[in-house]
Amino acid sequence: xxxxxxxxxxxxxxxxxxxxxxxxxxxxxxxxxxxxxxxxxxxxxxxxxxxxxxxxxxxxxxxxxxxxxxxxxxxxxxxxxxxxxxxxxxxxxxxxxxxxxxxxxxxxxxxxxxxxxxxxxxxxxxxxxxxxxxxxxxxxxxxxxxxxxxxxxxxxxxxxxxxxxxxxxxxxxxxxxxxxxxxxxxxxxxxxxxxxxxxxxxxxxxxxxxxxxxxxxxxxxxxxxxxxxxxxxxxxxxxxxxxxxxxxxxxxxxxxxxxx
Amino acid sequence: xxxxxxxxxxxxxxxxxxxxxxxxxxxxxxxxxxxxxxxxxxxxxxxxxxxxxxxxxxxxxxxxxxxxxxxxxxxxxxxxxxxxxxxxxxxxxxxxxxxxxxxxxxxxxxxxxxxxxxxxxxxxxxxxxxxxxxxxxxxxxxxxxxxxxxxxxxxxxxxxxxxxxxxxxxxxxxxxxxxxxxxxxxxxxxxxxxxxxxxxxxxxxxxxxxxxxxxxxxxxxxxxxxxxxxxxxxxxxxxxxxxxxxxxxxxxxxxxxxxxxxxxxxxxxxxxxxxxxxxxx
Numbered sequence: 456x457x458x459x460x461x462x463x464x465x466x467x468x469x470x471x472x473x474x475x476x477x478x479x480x481x482x483x484x485x486x487x488x489x490x491x492x493x494x495x496x497x498x499x500x501x502x503x504x505x506x507x508x509x510x511x512x513x514x515x516x517x518x519x520x521x522x523x524x525x526x527x528x529x530x531x532x533x534x535x536x537x538x539x540x541x542x543x544x545x546x547x548x549x550x551x552x553x554x555x556x557x558x559x560x561x562x563x564x565x566x567x568x569x570x571x572x573x574x575x576x577x578x579x580x581x582x583x584x585x586x587x588x589x590x591x592x593x594x595x596x597x598x599x600x601x602x603x604x605x606x607x608x609x610x611x612x613x614x615x616x617x618x619x620x621x622x623x624x625x626x627x628x629x630x631x632x633x634x635x636x637x638x639x640x641x642x643x644x645x646x647x648x649x650x651x652x653x654x655x656x657x658x659x660x661x662x663x664x665x666x667x668x669x670x671x672x673x674x675x676x677x678x679x680x681x682x683x684x685x686x687x688x689x690x691x692x693x694x695x696x697x698x699x700x701x702x703x704x705x706x707x708x709x710x711x712x713x714x715x
Numbered sequence: 716x717x718x719x720x721x722x723x724x725x726x727x728x729x730x731x732x733x734x735x736x737x738x739x740x741x742x743x744x745x746x747x748x749x750x751x752x753x754x755x756x757x758x759x760x761x762x763x764x765x766x767x768x769x770x771x772x773x774x775x776x777x778x779x780x781x782x783x784x785x786x787x788x789x790x791x792x793x794x795x796x797x798x799x800x801x802x803x804x805x806x807x808x809x810x811x812x813x814x815x816x817x818x819x820x821x822x823x824x825x826x827x828x829x830x831x832x833x834x835x836x837x838x839x840x841x842x843x844x845x846x847x848x849x850x851x852x853x854x855x856x857x858x859x860x861x862x863x864x865x866x867x868x869x870x871x872x873x874x875x876x877x878x879x880x881x882x883x884x885x886x887x888x889x890x891x892x893x894x895x896x897x898x899x900x901x902x903x904x905x906x907x908x909x910x911x912x913x914x915x916x917x918x919x920x921x922x923x924x925x926x927x928x929x930x931x932x933x934x935x936x937x938x939x940x941x942x943x944x945x946x947x948x949x950x951x952x953x954x955x956x957x958x959x960x961x962x963x964x965x966x967x968x969x970x971x972x973x974x975x976x977x978x979x980x981x982x983x984x985x986x987x988x989x990x991x992x993x994x995x996x
Contacts, residue, residue: 464804471801472821475879478835479824481845485838493838495848535734542730558734561742563984564977565936567953571973572745575752575966595741598734627726656828659938663960672830679834679943683841691831698826706819 479695486688493685504689514690517674521655524586524670528593529650533643535594536602541635544609545617555606559599569595570660577664584666592660597653601646608642641708648705652698753970757963766971776955776972780979783952786866786941787934790873791927797874798881799923805882806889818886825879833943836872837863840944864946872940877933881926888922889915928987932980952976 485493489501508514539558543551561569573592582588616638620630636643658672665673671694678687756763770776801821809817824832839845840862847859862868892915900910938953945951950958952972959969 461808464808467800468804468808471797471878475821475824475875477845478832478839478875479827481838482831482835494841494843495845535737539731539734542727546727546730548727548731554731554735557743558738561738563932564742565932565953565980567936567938567956568749568973568977569742569745571956571960571969572749573741574960575970576741576745576748578966579748579752591741594737598737602734652826656826658828658830672828675828675830675834679830683838687834688838691827691834694831695824695827698828699823702826 482688482695483692485685486692488685488688491685493683493688504685505693507686508689508693511686514671514674517669517671518693520586520668521671524590524593524661525651525654528590528654529597529647531590532594532597532601532650533605533647536598536646537605537636537639537643540602540606540609541631544606545614555602558602561595562599562603566596566657566659570663573660574663584664586665586668586670588664589661589670592664593650593654593657596657596660597650600653601650604646604649605639605642608639613638644708645705648701648708652701652705655701656694656698749970749973752967753974755967757965757967766968767975769968770972770975775950779950779952779955780975782949783935783976784979786869786873786951787931789870790877790934791930793870794874794877794881794930795923795927798878798926799885801878802882802885802889806886818883821882822879825876825883829876829937829939830943832876833872833940836868836875836944840868840871863944864948866945866949869941869945869951872944873934873937876940877930880933881923881930884922884926884929885919888919892918924987928984931983935980936976 484497484499486504487499487501488497489503490498536558542548543555548554570592573588573595576582577584577588613635617630617634620634621627625633656672657670658676661670661673662676671690675687675690675694678684678690681687753766754762754764756765770780805814805817805821827835837844841847842859842861842863844863846862850856851859896914896918897910900914905913936953938957941951942954942957947954953976956969956972956976959965959972
């Protein structure tokens with residue numbers, strides 16, 4: 456009986472792993488195709504489509520755009536959420552629960568609707584479509600996430616160090632910058648890297664709120680019009696690789712917290 | 716807490732105001748704007764309820780909602796059924812020290828964007844893609860199957876994503892169960908099957924519900940997967956919303972449809988919340 460369960464478990468697990476990895480393997484494998492169609496038989500390996508991506512000005516500038524939007528919007532989201540998490544954790548504020556609920560509310564709404572709302576508002580206020588507009592949207596989706604991570608890590612044991620600093624005469628801004636920020640660094644970095652991944656991969660908000668200068672997922676979307684193309688495989692594989700690097704950073708910052 | 720005086724009162728507000736302000740300005744206000752917009756006429760800007768009544772009177776709009784609900788229901792059920800045994804195997808059959816790695820591998824493709832993931836599935840399902848080549852090559856079928864641009868493709872793309880998500884949540888749920896439950900059940904004479912059906916499954920049900928609800932919300936609001944994999948053969952709600960903006964620039968109708976979509980999610984949430992409470996009692 457035990458053996459049967461074990462064997463069945465192995466088969467089932469391998470089948471699910473196969474299902475999960477099938478599209479990724481096909482994507483990466485055929486990005487190395489040497490002919491013009493990313494379909495079997497495999498004719499590579501060749502790096503010509505990666506060269507094609509790197510010499511495509513539209514794609515490289517979209518890549519730079521994506522990175523800048525990701526870095527700036529994540530930095531903004533982390534800063535705003537750290538300040539507010541510190542405020543909520545260290546001081547008694549009237550209606551604190553309700554206000555914290557308000558900050559985390561955007562988590563429950565789909566990106567499409569957040570993007571739609573901003574599009575209607577910006578259209579009405581005369582704000583032109585731009586990377587800045589998309590970045591504002593990315594802060595909206597990442598702020599609640601960073602807040603949840605940082606707020607949940609603000610334990611009471613950190614209060615004592617802050618109190619000690621105050622007793623030694625440190626003004627409030629010094630306590631915040633020299634004590635709380637370093638103590639909370641793992642949560643801050645975790646929030647930052649997670650925001651980076653979400654902003655880096657985000658499509659629909661950027662699609663709705665940018666026009667000529669746009670982000671990489673939107674540019675990939677434009678490539679899809681040309682049908683199946685190994686160049687799309689190559690740029691998709693690159694996007695995936697960057698996401699994995701960001702997730703690894705996120706995991707490492709979270710892991711480093713554990714022994715402390 | 717530990718600050719007194721006037722500066723102590725101003726400071727906490729100075730800390731929380733930027734985040735609150737951002738949320739009010741770029742989340743709440745857009746929502747209000749969308750609400751107003753949904754009540755205006757696209758033609759002359761006057762007040763009207765037509766955008767909402769259109770949804771109920773136009774059968775093709777109504778059909779998009781039905782399609783969305785059907786696809787979402789299928790995706791949720793299939794994903795839970797696939798993910799639960801997988802999470803169970805990871806939590807129970809895989810040795811403790813390999814579990815972290817096994818789980819990380821299981822959710823690795825989770826971190827690709829919707830666009831890239833959907834495109835990858837298109838490669839797999841295309842007319843001359845991997846699956847059709849394998850099937851015709853092995854002689855199982857003589858003509859390639861129409862797999863892309865179907866509802867099946869949309870569902871496959873979604874299930875792929877949500878199996879990973881649900882594996883994460885159910886795995887966490889199973890690991891939280893104290894082993895003493897299983898010991899107690901065994902001491903009372905229950906075999907592994909009865910222990911699972913009467914102890915493990917009911918205890919993980921609230922977690923499954925949370926995961927299923929998350930699946931529902933993310934699935935019903937996604938535009939990319941149905942657009943890339945399903946094509947335009949049948950429309951889902953997010954595709955209908957985007958069509959109003961793209962082709963006709965009809966913001967009022969797009970706003971009304973978005974609000975209806977959100978209302979459906981809210982109703983699902985209320986139903987889910989009630990169900991969860993009964994479960995806990």
